[in-house]
Amino acid sequence: MGQEIGEKIKELRLSQKMTLKQLSEKTDLSIGYLSQLERGLTSVAISSLKSIANAFSVDLSFFFDPPVANENRILRSFEHKVSLVANSRFIYSNLGNDMECENISPFMITILPNHTNEELVPYSHSGEEFVYVLEGILTVFVDNERYELYPGDSIHIRSELKHNWDNHTSKLVKILCTYSPKILDLRENLKQKNHNI
Template sequence: MTEDVGKKIKELRTNKNLTLKELSTKTNLSIGFLSQLERGLTAVAIDSLNNIAKALDVNLSYFINEANHNKKIILRSYEKEVFQVENNQFIHYHLTNDIENKNLLPRLIEILPTSSKEPLTSYQHKGEEFVYVLEGILTLLINNEQQELFPGDSAHYDSNLVHNWANYTSKTVKLLTVHTPNMFKKETED
C-alpha cells in the first residue's frame, strides 16, 4: 500500500509541477519524509495523507481506494457475509471483495425448502448465468420447462430466456452462480 500511495503522490506532484519543497510547505511535512513516502520507504498517517490530498487537489479516497483495490483479490470463507435474503427463501452471499469493479457477479446462494404448490415467478434480463449445484436438488425452470440438477451438475444459459430456480425438497440447496453483467458494477467514465 505504501509504495502505491507514494507513486500516486509523486505522479500527482510532478503533473502539477510542484517540487518536494513546495509540497512540504503546503502540507507542513518535511521534504525528507515526503521523499521517503514517494519511494515507498515509509508509511503515512491518515491525517498527513489527508493534508497531502488537499495540497494536490484530490480527495483522500483517491489514495485509499486505489491502495485497497489491490487487496481485494482474496475473500476468505470467514469473511463472507449475507448480502441479501430474498422472499425469506433465497440467501445471497457475494464471493468477491470488489463487486463494484468487476464484470462478473459470483455468488453463493442457499435456497430454503418450499412447497411445490407455491407459484414461481420467472425472470428474464440481459446477460448470461452459470449455475453449479453444491448441495441438494435444484429445480431449474427455463422457458417453462423444469429440470432437476443434482450436486455437481451445472447449467449455463442466456438470461434473456425466462428462468428461475426453486427448491421443492425438504433440505437446503446450495449453489454457486456467476452472472454477467454485474448489476453492482460502477460505471466508469472513459
C-alpha cells in the same frame, strides 16, 4: 458471526418475555442448545435459524448485518458475509470483491425448502448466468422446460431466456451462481425474479 446471532436471539427472547423453555417448545430445539447458541458457544444451521425466526415472527434477514464493501482480492471462507436474504428463503453471500471486476457477480446462494404453493414465475434479463449445484436438488425452469439439477450439475444460459429456479425438496440447496454483466443492484434483480426482499 455466531456470537452476534446469539446476542440477537437473546435480545428478541427477552423483549418478548419468552423463556428458553418456551422457545424450545416453539422450535423443537433443546434448551441446552439454545442456551449455548445465545452465548455464542455453538453455530446454527440455517434451517434452525429459520425456526427461531418463525418463533419470534421476524424475517430471517433480522439476524444478518448489512453487507460492507469488500475491496480485497482474496476472500477467505471465514470472511463470507450474507449480502441479502430474500423471501426468507434465499440467502445470498457475495463471493467477489466490489472493486476490480466489473463483468461478473459471483454468489453462493443457500435456498431453504419452498413449503408454499406460490407459483414460480419465469423472468428474463440481459446477460448470462452460470449455476453450479453444491448441495441438494435444484429445480430449474428454462423456456417452459423443467430440470432437476443434482450436486455437481451445472447450467449456463443466456439470461434473455425465460428462467427461474427454486428448492422443491425438504432439504437445503446450495449453489454457486455467477451473473454477467455484474449485478449492480441485487435487490432490483430479485424483484424481477419474484423474490420478496
